[in-house]
Amino acid sequence: MISSSRLIKALKRQPVDRSPLWIMRQAGRYLPEYRAIRESTGGSFLKMCKNPEIACEVTLQPLKRFDLDAAIIFSDILTIPDAMGLGLHFIAEGGPQFEFPVRDIKAIEQLPTLDPNTDLQYVMQAIALVKQSSLQVPLIGFCGSPWTVATYMVEGKSSRTFSTIKSMLYQDPQSLLALLSKLTRASCDYLHAQILAGVDVCMIFDTWGGVLSGAAYRQFSLHFMQEIVSYLKSHALTKHIPIILFTKQGGQWLEDIAETGCDAIGIDWTQDLHHARSRVGEKVALQGNLDPTILYASNERIGQEVKSLLAAYGTGSGHIVNLGHGIYPDISPEKVQVMIEAVHQYSPAYHP
Amino acid sequence: MISSSRLIKALKRQPVDRSPLWIMRQAGRYLPEYRAIRESTGGSFLKMCKNPEIACEVTLQPLKRFDLDAAIIFSDILTIPDAMGLGLHFIAEGGPQFEFPVRDIKAIEQLPTLDPNTDLQYVMQAIALVKQSSLQVPLIGFCGSPWTVATYMVEGKSSRTFSTIKSMLYQDPQSLLALLSKLTRASCDYLHAQILAGVDVCMIFDTWGGVLSGAAYRQFSLHFMQEIVSYLKSHALTKHIPIILFTKQGGQWLEDIAETGCDAIGIDWTQDLHHARSRVGEKVALQGNLDPTILYASNERIGQEVKSLLAAYGTGSGHIVNLGHGIYPDISPEKVQVMIEAVHQYSPAYHP
Numbered sequence: 001m002i003s004s005s006r007l008i009k010a011l012k013r014q015p016v017d018r019s020p021l022w023i024m025r026q027a028g029r030y031l032p033e034y035r036a037i038r039e040s041t042g043g044s045f046l047k048m049c050k051n052p053e054i055a056c057e058v059t060l061q062p063l064k065r066f067d068l069d070a071a072i073i074f075s076d077i078l079t080i081p082d083a084m085g086l087g088l089h090f091i092a093e094g095g096p097q098f099e100f101p102v103r104d105i106k107a108i109e110q111l112p113t114l115d116p117n118t119d120l121q122y123v124m125q126a127i128a129l130v131k132q133s134s135l136q137v138p139l140i141g142f143c144g145s146p147w148t149v150a151t152y153m154v155e156g157k158s159s160r161t162f163s164t165i166k167s168m169l170y171q172d173p174q175s176l177l178a179l180l181s182k183l184t185r186a187s188c189d190y191l192h193a194q195i196l197a198g199v200d201v202c203m204i205f206d207t208w209g210g211v212l213s214g215a216a217y218r219q220f221s222l223h224f225m226q227e228i229v230s231y232l233k234s235h236a237l238t239k240h241i242p243i244i245l246f247t248k249q250g251g252q253w254l255e256d257i258a259e260t261g262c263d264a265i266g267i268d269w270t271q272d273l274h275h276a277r278s279r280v281g282e283k284v285a286l287q288g289n290l291d292p293t294i295l296y297a298s299n300e301r302i303g304q305e306v307k308s309l310l311a312a313y314g315t316g317s318g319h320i321v322n323l324g325h326g327i328y329p330d331i332s333p334e335k336v337q338v339m340i341e342a343v344h345q346y347s348p349a350y351h352p
Numbered sequence: 353m354i355s356s357s358r359l360i361k362a363l364k365r366q367p368v369d370r371s372p373l374w375i376m377r378q379a380g381r382y383l384p385e386y387r388a389i390r391e392s393t394g395g396s397f398l399k400m401c402k403n404p405e406i407a408c409e410v411t412l413q414p415l416k417r418f419d420l421d422a423a424i425i426f427s428d429i430l431t432i433p434d435a436m437g438l439g440l441h442f443i444a445e446g447g448p449q450f451e452f453p454v455r456d457i458k459a460i461e462q463l464p465t466l467d468p469n470t471d472l473q474y475v476m477q478a479i480a481l482v483k484q485s486s487l488q489v490p491l492i493g494f495c496g497s498p499w500t501v502a503t504y505m506v507e508g509k510s511s512r513t514f515s516t517i518k519s520m521l522y523q524d525p526q527s528l529l530a531l532l533s534k535l536t537r538a539s540c541d542y543l544h545a546q547i548l549a550g551v552d553v554c555m556i557f558d559t560w561g562g563v564l565s566g567a568a569y570r571q572f573s574l575h576f577m578q579e580i581v582s583y584l585k586s587h588a589l590t591k592h593i594p595i596i597l598f599t600k601q602g603g604q605w606l607e608d609i610a611e612t613g614c615d616a617i618g619i620d621w622t623q624d625l626h627h628a629r630s631r632v633g634e635k636v637a638l639q640g641n642l643d644p645t646i647l648y649a650s651n652e653r654i655g656q657e658v659k660s661l662l663a664a665y666g667t668g669s670g671h672i673v674n675l676g677h678g679i680y681p682d683i684s685p686e687k688v689q690v691m692i693e694a695v696h697q698y699s700p701a702y703h704p
Contacts, residue, residue: 163645163680170649210601213621213643215660249562252603252623269565271604291565293515297522308567328515 002200007070007138011201011242011263011285013318019310019347020069021340022140025326026062027074031333033061045090046082049075052125059130063137065333066340069320070138070201073127073194077144077205080186081153083119084111101156103164105175114186116193123190124197131198141199143190145206145247146183146228147221150176162211169220176220184224188231195238203244203266204228210249217253226260233261244287248325251276258283269324273312281318289324295335302335306342315350354552359422359490363553363594363615363637365670371662371699372421373692374492377678378414379426383685385413397442398434401427404477411482415489417685418692421672422490422553425479425546429496429557432538433505435471436463453508455516457527466538468545475542476549483550493551495542497558497599498535498580499573502528514563521572528572536576540583547590555596555618556580562601569605578612585613596639600677603628610635621676625664633670641676647687654687658694667702 002008006020028034037058041047048054058074078096082088087099102108117124130139143149152158154165154176168176191202209221225245232238245257246266254276257265264285267276273289280286294305306321313319321343327336354360358372380386389410393399400406410426430448434440439451454460469476482491495501504510506517506528520528543554561573577597584590597609598618606628609617616637619628625641632638646657658673665671673695679688 161645161680163648163682166643166645167648170646170653210622214624216643217622249601249622270562270569270601272566291518291568293513293518294522296515296519301522328513330515 001136002138005069005138005200007201007320008242010317010320011244013285013316016317016351017348018351019313019319019321019343021321021343022068022070022072023062023327023336024072024323026066026068026072027058028327029329030327030331030336031061031065033065034058045076046088049079050122052122052129055122055126056129056133059126059139060133060135063135066336067344068137068340070140071130071135072140072142072203073123073130073199075123075126075142077142077149077207078152079120079123080114080143080149080183080190083114084186086153095158096152097157098153101164102153102179103168105172105178108175108179108182111179111182113182114189116186116190120190120193124193127194127197127199138200139198140201140203140244141191141194141197142203142205143187143228145204145209145221146180146187146224147212148206148208149183149187150179151208153179162208169216180220180224184227187228191228191232192235192238195232195241199241201242201244202232203246206245206247206250209247214253217247217250218256221247222253222256222260225257225262229260229262244320246287254280264320266322267324271324273309273319274314277313277318285318285320286313287320287322289322290339292323292325292328292331295323295327295331295339297335299335299338302338303342303346306339307346310343310347310350313350315352317351319350321347353488354490357421357490357552359553359672360594362669362672363596365637365668368669368703369700370703371665371671371673371695373673373695374420374422374424375414375679375688376424376675378418378420378424379410380679381681382679382683382688383413383417385417386410398428398440401431402474404474404481407474407478408481408485411478411491412485412487415487418688419696420489420692422492423482423487424492424494424555425475425482425551427475427478427494429494429501429559430504431472431475432466432495432501432535432542435466436538438505447510448504449509450505453516454505454531455520457524457530460527460531460534463531463534465534466541468538468542472542472545476545479546479549479551490552491550492553492555492596493543493546493549494555494557495539495580497556497561497573498532498539498576499564500558500560501535501539502531503560505531514560521568532572532576536579539580543580543584544587544590547584547593551593553594553596554584555598558597558599558602561599566605569599569602570608573599574605574608574612577614581612581614596672598639606632616672618674619676623676625661625671626666629665629670637670637672638665639672639674641674642691644675644677644680644683647675647679647683647691649687651687651690654690655694655698658691659698662695662699662702665702667704669703671702673699 603623
């Protein structure tokens with residue numbers, strides 16, 4: 001039944017009745033029911049991720065409210081370095097921080113090899129709980145790209161310039177490559193375990209690949225995502241699972257990303273979807289790419305933006321409607337409903 | 353003599369003996385002599401900008417140390433809103449902040465019309481002082497793009513999501529367009545005055561155009577830069593001055609930018625220079641685009657990156673070597689020297 005879902009069919013560019021739709025960070029702070037649970041756990045995002053019952057409940061919240069075509073497991077891209085013992089915590093305004101950044105080959109060599117079924121057991125338990133629920137749509141599992149996860153591990157926190165990791169990239173590339181290899185190994189095992197636990201689709205979030213030059217992107221980010229894709233596509237238990245790669249600000253490298261063997265590419269709102277399809281649409285599906293800030297607009301304007309998006313992709317399967325980035329915390333859920341209804345209303349015309 | 357300089361010739365795609373080179377933020381904190389002056393003025397960046405003698409001295413500092421092909425007047429893209437009375441100050445870690453953000457049509461209508469020769473007299477005085485010095489290379493004047501300046505005026509500070517101004521863009525576009533028109537008027541007058549005061553080249557910094565969708569970029573950022581270009585190119589005293597437009601993360605819109613009638617496009621390091629030249633190199637010169645973080649690398653690696661950059665553009669005039677973004681404060685001046693020497697050594701081969 002999941003295999004005949006709109007999302008899976010669109011990822012395989014098979015005919016669908018209308019364009020599937022889900023929303024990055026659909027389980028999140030813009031939902032009052034999410035904020036209620038978060039308050040009840042003392043406001044700790046990480047504590048929520050690590051409690052399988054809560055993670056399951058939060059994963060399902062948007063599906064109870066909205067007619068969406070996928071769930072995505074409630075988790076974070078930094079679970080791997082957290083499990084490696086780097087001391088992850090989230091500060092109020094500044095995002096994630098690591099107590100023990102990794103900045104030299106000694107620290108990299110000392111990183112432990114993870115067994116996701118024990119070290120990240122809480123994720124697998126949450127996935128299992130979601131799959132035991134009455135969820136009718138595919139469940140997406142995910143990880144961060146090795147490069148993106150490494151930026152946080154090396155910088156120790158969010159960055160604007162990425163000076164520390166890019167210093168390493170240019171001064172000591174071998175150490176950085178060693179770190180990326182370790183993260184790639186962990187990511188392969190992690191997604192493999194997520195698939196065995198029940199996820200139907202995998203997505204790799206490369207939030208910071210777009211801060212690299214083309215040559216550095218291919219060597220330090222895309223190469224390792226490709227290794228993960230190759231690993232999953234070559235193993236009997238995982239090879240049927242569609243994989244979505246998303247490099248924010250990676251629009252200029254779509255052809256290279258499509259070459260990895262992934263099934264779909266997520267694109268941000270700065271890219272023209274029509275142009276993107278003309279470049280890679282024969283090879284992969286495309287996911288995106290509404291500007292998250294259109295959800296501040298009037299209902300009429302939201303409808304117009306959805307129409308423009310659908311027209312930009314055009315007729316035929318292979319488009320998964322989404323925002324080009326995670327939904328912002330101050331968006332009204334009513335606006336999300338308007339967007340969803342517009343997709344339901346206008347997209348069937350593109351699937352004759 | 354200035355008209356036969358390497359920079360002006362390259363901007364006009366006329367033959368040169370080697371590729372001209374300057375560095376965004378070349379007058380800045382990475383120079384010990386800059387830090388010394390800054391300390392002597394109590395550490396206030398804005399105070400330095402507003403003191404013509406200091407602004408002149410700081411403008412000339414990098415030229416005394418390095419063999420560069422241009423000076424750029426020491427100033428800031430937020431001088432216009434500061435002169436409009438928005439209460440600009442710079443905080444230690446967080447960049448610029450405005451005491452009085454502009455968020456509704458009433459505030460926009462109340463913004464005063466500036467006379468740059470009085471309201472921004474300190475900029476014109478600094479330009480005049482630099483031109484009275486023994487400077488042998490062209491002096492670049494600049495302003496922020498109306499969109500980029502508006503982001504700070506509306507958000508009140510730096511932003512990651514630009515939620516406030518993008519809410520305005522989608523909810524109340526007429527107010528935003530009114531603000532952008534006012535800023536465009538002020539920018540035309542400002543650059544006109546800078547040219548009359550003596551600058552030889554103008555650059556418009558569109559630091560945040562790249563956070564928009566293509567359609568929004570054309571309507572809310574590029575359109576207004578085009579108006580500035582048209583204004584300067586249609587006035588007798590300014591029409592001979594080359595204009596460089598730089599939209600960070602604007603690589604997907606190069607063809608549109610080239611259509612404005614500008615002389616050159618600045619590109620960031622995420623773009624492939626060879627590809628960029630093939631798209632617009634018959635129409636405009638290109639400026640950039642080394643990753644600023646290569647200056648953390650070994651001397652040998654810096655040389656390799658310069659070689660790759662020159663090879664990417666290829667033979668012929670029309671390339672102004674620069675970083676793809678302002679130089680970072682923790683870069684060693686010795687590394688800048690290595691980069692400059694590499695350009696001097698390797699670029700003549702591309703100008704046979």
